[in-house]
Amino acid sequence: MIRASLLLAATTLAPPALAQHSGHPSGASPAPATSCTPEHAAMGHCKMPEPAPKSAPPTCTPEHAAMGHCKLPEGHASLPSEPAAIVCTPEHAAMGHCKLPEPAAEPVPAAPAATTSCQPEHAAMGHCEPAAVDPHAGHDMGAAQQVEIPVRPAPAEALAGPADAADAVWGSDAMARGRSILRKEHGDMTVAKLLIDRAEQQFRKGRDGYVVDAQGWIGGDIDKLWLKTEVEGDWGRKVEEAEVQALWSHAIGPWFDLQAGLRGDFGEGPNRTHLALGVQGLLPYWVEVDGALFLSSKGEVTARAEAEYDLRITQKLIVQPRVEAGLSAQKVGELGLGSGLTDAALGVRLRYEISPLFAPYAGVDYERAFGATRDYRRAHGERGGGLNLVVGIRTWF
Amino acid sequence: MNDISIDRRAFIGGGAALAAAAGLQPAWAATTSHGLTAAKSQGLLSGEDIRMTVSELNFRVDGRPGHAIGINGTIPAPLVRLKEGQNVRITVDNQLDEDTSIHWHGLIVPFHMDGVPGISFPGIRARSSFTYEFPVRQSGTYWYHSHSGLQEQLGHYGPIIIDPAGPDPIAHDREHVIVLSDWTFMHPHRLFTRLKQEGGVFNRNRRTLANRGEDKMSAKEAREFARMRMDPTDISDVTAAAYTYLINGHSPGENWTGLFRAGERVRLRLINAAAQTIFNIRIPGLKLLVVATDGIAVRPVEVDELQIGNAETYDLIVVPENRAYSLIAEGIDRSGMGVATLAPQAGMRAAVPPLRKRPTLTMTDMGMGAMDHGSMDHSAHGDAASSAPAMSHDMRDKSKVDFKVGPGVDMIAPMPMDRVGDPGVGLDDVGHKVLTYKDLVALTPNSDTRVPTRRIDIHLTGNMERFMWSMDGEKLSENPEPYRFARNERVRLRMINDTMMTHPMHLHGHFFEIVNGNPGNQPLKHTIRVLPGGYVDVDLTADAPGDWAFHCHLLYHMHAGMMRVVSVRPLEGAEA
Numbered sequence: 001m002i003r004a005s006l007l008l009a010a011t012t013l014a015p016p017a018l019a020q021h022s023g024h025p026s027g028a029s030p031a032p033a034t035s036c037t038p039e040h041a042a043m044g045h046c047k048m049p050e051p052a053p054k055s056a057p058p059t060c061t062p063e064h065a066a067m068g069h070c071k072l073p074e075g076h077a078s079l080p081s082e083p084a085a086i087v088c089t090p091e092h093a094a095m096g097h098c099k100l101p102e103p104a105a106e107p108v109p110a111a112p113a114a115t116t117s118c119q120p121e122h123a124a125m126g127h128c129e130p131a132a133v134d135p136h137a138g139h140d141m142g143a144a145q146q147v148e149i150p151v152r153p154a155p156a157e158a159l160a161g162p163a164d165a166a167d168a169v170w171g172s173d174a175m176a177r178g179r180s181i182l183r184k185e186h187g188d189m190t191v192a193k194l195l196i197d198r199a200e201q202q203f204r205k206g207r208d209g210y211v212v213d214a215q216g217w218i219g220g221d222i223d224k225l226w227l228k229t230e231v232e233g234d235w236g237r238k239v240e241e242a243e244v245q246a247l248w249s250h251a252i253g254p255w256f257d258l259q260a261g262l263r264g265d266f267g268e269g270p271n272r273t274h275l276a277l278g279v280q281g282l283l284p285y286w287v288e289v290d291g292a293l294f295l296s297s298k299g300e301v302t303a304r305a306e307a308e309y310d311l312r313i314t315q316k317l318i319v320q321p322r323v324e325a326g327l328s329a330q331k332v333g334e335l336g337l338g339s340g341l342t343d344a345a346l347g348v349r350l351r352y353e354i355s356p357l358f359a360p361y362a363g364v365d366y367e368r369a370f371g372a373t374r375d376y377r378r379a380h381g382e383r384g385g386g387l388n389l390v391v392g393i394r395t396w397f
Numbered sequence: 398m399n400d401i402s403i404d405r406r407a408f409i410g411g412g413a414a415l416a417a418a419a420g421l422q423p424a425w426a427a428t429t430s431h432g433l434t435a436a437k438s439q440g441l442l443s444g445e446d447i448r449m450t451v452s453e454l455n456f457r458v459d460g461r462p463g464h465a466i467g468i469n470g471t472i473p474a475p476l477v478r479l480k481e482g483q484n485v486r487i488t489v490d491n492q493l494d495e496d497t498s499i500h501w502h503g504l505i506v507p508f509h510m511d512g513v514p515g516i517s518f519p520g521i522r523a524r525s526s527f528t529y530e531f532p533v534r535q536s537g538t539y540w541y542h543s544h545s546g547l548q549e550q551l552g553h554y555g556p557i558i559i560d561p562a563g564p565d566p567i568a569h570d571r572e573h574v575i576v577l578s579d580w581t582f583m584h585p586h587r588l589f590t591r592l593k594q595e596g597g598v599f600n601r602n603r604r605t606l607a608n609r610g611e612d613k614m615s616a617k618e619a620r621e622f623a624r625m626r627m628d629p630t631d632i633s634d635v636t637a638a639a640y641t642y643l644i645n646g647h648s649p650g651e652n653w654t655g656l657f658r659a660g661e662r663v664r665l666r667l668i669n670a671a672a673q674t675i676f677n678i679r680i681p682g683l684k685l686l687v688v689a690t691d692g693i694a695v696r697p698v699e700v701d702e703l704q705i706g707n708a709e710t711y712d713l714i715v716v717p718e719n720r721a722y723s724l725i726a727e728g729i730d731r732s733g734m735g736v737a738t739l740a741p742q743a744g745m746r747a748a749v750p751p752l753r754k755r756p757t758l759t760m761t762d763m764g765m766g767a768m769d770h771g772s773m774d775h776s777a778h779g780d781a782a783s784s785a786p787a788m789s790h791d792m793r794d795k796s797k798v799d800f801k802v803g804p805g806v807d808m809i810a811p812m813p814m815d816r817v818g819d820p821g822v823g824l825d826d827v828g829h830k831v832l833t834y835k836d837l838v839a840l841t842p843n844s845d846t847r848v849p850t851r852r853i854d855i856h857l858t859g860n861m862e863r864f865m866w867s868m869d870g871e872k873l874s875e876n877p878e879p880y881r882f883a884r885n886e887r888v889r890l891r892m893i894n895d896t897m898m899t900h901p902m903h904l905h906g907h908f909f910e911i912v913n914g915n916p917g918n919q920p921l922k923h924t925i926r927v928l929p930g931g932y933v934d935v936d937l938t939a940d941a942p943g944d945w946a947f948h949c950h951l952l953y954h955m956h957a958g959m960m961r962v963v964s965v966r967p968l969e970g971a972e973a
Contacts, residue, residue, distance in 0.1 A: 156883075158882055174519035178520045179515040180515075186960050254807035255626055282626055315602070
């Protein structure tokens with residue numbers, strides 16, 4: 001129905017359009033003073049693009065020559081047959097018949113010859129300045145360009161009311177709604193993102209495992225709600241490690257966010273709740289980093305740091321080295337943590353971006369535990385470390 | 398009424414009779430134009446009373462339908478042809494389920510008719526109408542578009558031609574309107590979200606190990622960029638990965654064709670109505686005579702290529718021979734191009750040159766000044782001059798600016814230079830003449846030659862990584878103080894680009910003069926490209942009382958907050 005009425009609108013609007021068209025058969029202004037129309041030319045009655053015959057005998061006055069618009073002929077005898085001597089007006093130049101002198105080479109105004117006999121027509125063409133204008137204006141402007149114009153606050157009149165000019169015309173109520181839309185549509189949008197950085201299968205000696213590492217955020221440019229989760233385990237067993245972080249994220253610089261909130265652990269072993277405080281962002285040379293300190297409900301202090309870098313081989317093929325390290329301020333037997341550096345992982349993944357939003361990858365990941373942490377793991381019959389082959393996908397939306 | 402129009406169609410068809418005999422489709426349905434109208438938008442609106450209907454459309458590009466918003470059923474919107482000195486009343490019927498608006502880009506109108514919701518007027522609510530009414534005080538090539546949400550990306554834009562009251566200073570035999578735009582099948586809100594999620598998501602032309610040797614960059618420069626967390630290939634936020642570039646609503650495959658006769662002076666009225674694309678324009682085999690910009694005549698200057706920022710307009714005169722030509726609108730990042738054909742006959746096509754190698758940004762684009770220290774600007778920031786070694790500059794020295802530098806500002810150009818003499822990103826070494834703003838000289842002398850009494854510096858700021866964009870570090874959503882001018886005050890604006898992107902800056906309700914070394918004949922513009930790491934000075938007479946929008950015309954930059962209000966007081970009728 002809407003389309004039908006549109007069609008109707010279009011057809012009723014067409015006639016005036018065509019009427020207008022007919023008023024301008026071949027351009028808004030008449031063909032430049034030549035009686036040879038394209039139609040005539042086509043019939044062979046005349047030749048079209050010859051330079052305009054309007055100003056038949058070209059008249060290069062000394063004034064014009066002084067302005068550089070033409071050259072005075074050597075001898076008057078050659079004048080009628082000398083096309084080069086045609087006065088080059090901007091109109092002519094616009095027609096492509098001649099070239100105007102380089103404007104930069106020759107500042108226009110202020111030539112005294114021009115100001116003395118400045119016809120309005122000439123002024124309109126920009127050849128001179130009418131007498132009414134201060135002949136020194138040009139010099140002043142030139143000077144102004146060199147001399148720095150001082151940075152100053154607005155004069156007092158500029159501060160006169162009302163605050164919003166449109167209110168006086170349309171009413172404050174109507175404008176208030178418009179203004180709130182205006183703000184909303186110019187910088188105040190809520191955006192969200194979900195990134196599954198790693199969803200991978202890990203092949204290794206013994207039982208194969210899996211890792212899911214994802215984060216999502218929602219908010220404005222400065223403040224966001226940020227959620228992170230990491231789940232890790234071996235196929236066929238209970239989830240080994242699982243955690244969720246809910247963080248308030250606040251931009252503290254062009255490339256870094258400060259993040260604070262809670263972390264809950266839901267894996268094997270005793271569950272903990274932690275206060276989390278971290279920094280996530282981009283280091284010089286495009287290194288992505290994420291570091292956080294955790295204070296558990298039992299008073300234990302731990303920390304974690306990650307860094308990733310995208311090395312582009314082609315537009316779609318990317319090598320991503322990745323390091324991760326865990327730290328603990330104290331020994332926590334219950335959690336199997338020694339103090340100091342507890343564990344670290346070093347990996348390289350090669351991913352292929354089918355689209356920037358979806359990329360399968362394959363790689364290797366070497367991880368190991370250190371010190372007492374390693375001892376705890378061995379005591380539990382776990383590996384102290386080793387090499388994993390990984391295959392997974394990275395996706396975001 | 399209808400009969401008459403059919404007769405008239407037959408009459409104007411006279412010129413097209415030859416073409417028709419050659420098997421042409423009816424003019425209004427074809428991708429071929431004899432001039433004066435933009436294809437797909439066959440509507441041409443004129444007179445004192447104009448009606449427009451904004452509605453949702455199904456718009457086809459290369460046969461694939463997409464959701465669009467158009468006017469009177471067309472994209473681009475109908476050509477509005479007015480006459481200088483007339484009055485016009487334009488009633489806009491909004492059939493959308495959301496607010497809309499029309500801004501008359503470049504037209505000098507009373508501020509409350511300017512069409513920016515929340516600044517000039519309340520906006521046109523869903524399923525309601527609004528009538529604009531204003532005198533037509535100028536002539537030339539302009540355009541109109543929505544200033545609501547992201548509607549402009551969806552097709553809400555159209556050309557305006559105003560014929561002068563007197564004789565046209567630009568003689569021509571035929572004219573074509575060339576409306577450039579960018580089309581995406583992705584919903585603009587999703588597109589914006591993607592940019593916020595990952596600023597470089599549409600860049601498929603990064604530096605990689607595989608192509609590392611192909612750029613002019615030295616390893617040292619590349620390191621410098623990486624250290625700053627800046628991507629030297631981040632030229633355009635949205636690229637051909639998401640866009641099809643259109644000319645008069647037609648993709649390169651649809652090949653819009655403008656007809657001419659050999660030897661005619663053909664006037665091309667070039668309008669960049671794209672949402673997020675700056676174009677490099679050339680017509681291989683033809684010299685382009687630039688005769689006007691932003692509607693106002695300039696001394697003709699002959700070039701081979703020009704860069705056109707969003708919302709700029711250029712009038713060109715070309716004199717083609719009896720052959721076909723390709724009009725190439727190459728995206729600034731060279732990921733894609735719009736292509737149309739100029740030909741003496743429908744169905745002809747000329748060779749289309751391949752995309753040129755994509756450019757990389759330079760130290761100059763970082764605001765490090767020119768690498769040869771000769772043309773460096775030492776006056777802009779006194780302290781910058783004293784620190785000699787270019788590489789040691791702090792790229793975010795907060796002491797250089799007097800606004801709060803937060804996370805939204807990732808760079809402050811240490812040594813910005815006047816770049817009005819530069820052709821634009823990637824065009825320094827193309828081997829032919831490219832237009833620069835220095836080449837432009839107003840055809841008629843400036844009406845106000847007063848020396849500005851003060852200068853205001855406006856920093857164009859942003860954070861590429863977070864896709865945050867602002868002016869003086871603040872987004873419009875943060876309710877910043879307006880820039881305030883006294884009525885008829887003569888002011889110099891210095892727009893300093895503290896980012897690595899070209900920003901086409903548009904001030905509503907005014908023309909400003911580019912300070913480009915042509916005193917007394919400074920060219921007038923409503924929109925100007927401010928090149929990365931550089932600045933432009935413009936002189937302005939604040940002669941239009943009211944509140945005006947001032948913003949980057951890259952739609953997604955504006956949407957991200959790169960917009961301000963300019964207040965000119967006292968208002969009409971108030972005491973000075």
